[in-house]
Amino acid sequence: MSDRTKLVVVSAGLSVPSSTRLLADRLASAVVQRVPADVEVVELRDLAVEIAHNFTNGFPGRKLAAAIDSVTGADGLIVVTPVFSASYSGLFKSFFDVIDKDALTGKPVLIAATGGTARHSLVLEHALRPLFAHLRAVVAPTGVYAASEDWGAEGLPERIERAAGELAALMARLPAARPARDDLAVTPFEEQLAALRGSG
Template sequence: MGSPRPHPPREAERRATLAVVTAGLGEPSTSRLLADRLAYAARDQLAARGRPADVHVVELRELAGAIADHMVTGFPPARLRDALAEVATVDALIAVTPVFAASYSGLFKSFFDLLEPDALRGTPVLMAATGGTARHSLALEHAVRPLFGYLRAPTVPTAVFAAPEDWGGGDRHTGELAARVERAAGELADMAAGTRGRAAAAPPATGTEAPLDVVPFAEQLAALSVRN
């Protein structure tokens, strides 16, 4: 009698995959520094939930030329193609952008423009940004969160913004940043720990859904005129 077939690993035993996309332009950059802090915290939080994680960093600065070529020609170089494929298959994503002109950077937006429309569907995302002043922190809410909403990627409630004073402004500022990092990482880990893959997070349409009961607009107007 042959040996028994091995069972596939249970979800709790499968290692999670975490991608970190950072769009800083300097070397080093504060965006990369923030991305690393978030990655370490998220990895630890996932491990505490029984989901040890493999972390992969995508440094967009190194792919800037390839991104521009792909946008013009429609053909991604191999390194960019691998990065896009990797981001599309992870269990969770950390996305960090510098803020320019009250919004995400062009490099950051260009990379996500190149993903397939459903590539991030159901993938939990932790958003973060850096900027020259804390007044730019709202860019996460009015620009970055809507971007991932359009891509149908759920975002964790806590977005992390780091201003210059968060890096060297005394214990109060650095402590506040650390608290935000841990809170956001915990939220991401909570979402990712229950991930069963893209198919479970966003099941395909079966074609058997019940049709919507839509009242014709003319009937709505008629009813409104009677009430008035």
Template sequence: MSERAIVVVSAGLSTPSSTRMLADRLAAATARTTPVQARTVELREHAKDIANHFVTGFPGPELEEVLDAVRRADGLIAVTPIFQASYSGLFKSFFDVLDQDALAGKPVVIGATGGSARHSLALEHAMRPMFAYLHALVAPTSVYAASEDWATGGGSALPERIDRAADEFAALLEQRPATQATDPFEDPVPFEQLLAQRQG
């Protein structure tokens, strides 16, 4: 099994962040199951560029590089804090500026953090439909971590759920051909051919 490139997107706003912690644990559990090269993206570091993208229609160089990494990745781990019973605005904004087809057919595992377990359904009524709309292949198991999960060292259910989600994500990665990075300017159509097509 060849090594797969994955991007880990964390929408945590603080340092340290329980959202980042959950993202890291999902990435580590995936790496124990299948060979991956993981790159972690902290969205708070790109918040200004994301906002500017909405205004100007163009990403800054750093944001463009992140968006390109997501496009080229074989899979995605996406974790957000839950605010007002849904994903954070920063998390949604990032996926709003991503090309609509960038996640088509791409394996994704979703996770979220919050102060209370009663917000766990946000994964199913908010996050999963968003990624389904983007035509991603979302792992069946999603992972929610409430404050009490960390207070008890993760309890007994959280580690098991992380491992199950990671196993499903790894299986999706293994079933999908590795992404081949392509450069649209690598093999240009000769000018004579373009001219002949126009004349024809």
């Protein structure tokens, strides 16, 4: 068994290559420089048909089921979507719609997005952060938005580093928040009540 944590990257980019996947890879690289982690990338474009079928028949296909297991079993998530109509893509939203609403509770998540113009940078706060707050995930304070003009410019590398540091810190604290079952001693209420009566 590896003692390394598991970092799962969800990329909703549609083209090959895509700036969305590029940003996802840059973020993942920055995270694993801070916390040992095995990285798995989930490319949503490869799951589009199975996601659509899941909505119509209620059952995930083999690849979609594996992706859902990876995401729900991760110690940390990086989620990156291109911006469409000033929000996340429909494919991105559909994927998280087929995941059980409680499956991401307490999960550390770094949110990120790409777009053609800086005008859409508020998608992080107006769409992505509320979505993962609704799913009760723990969202890193810094989200990363990359417009076309940001690549190779000042500012983006610093945002990537800051966000990666925040996610790594959340992931590093995660094991301590999961007490081992052997450490938990639960006394049934009836036994507690009997003990109280006996001492009285």
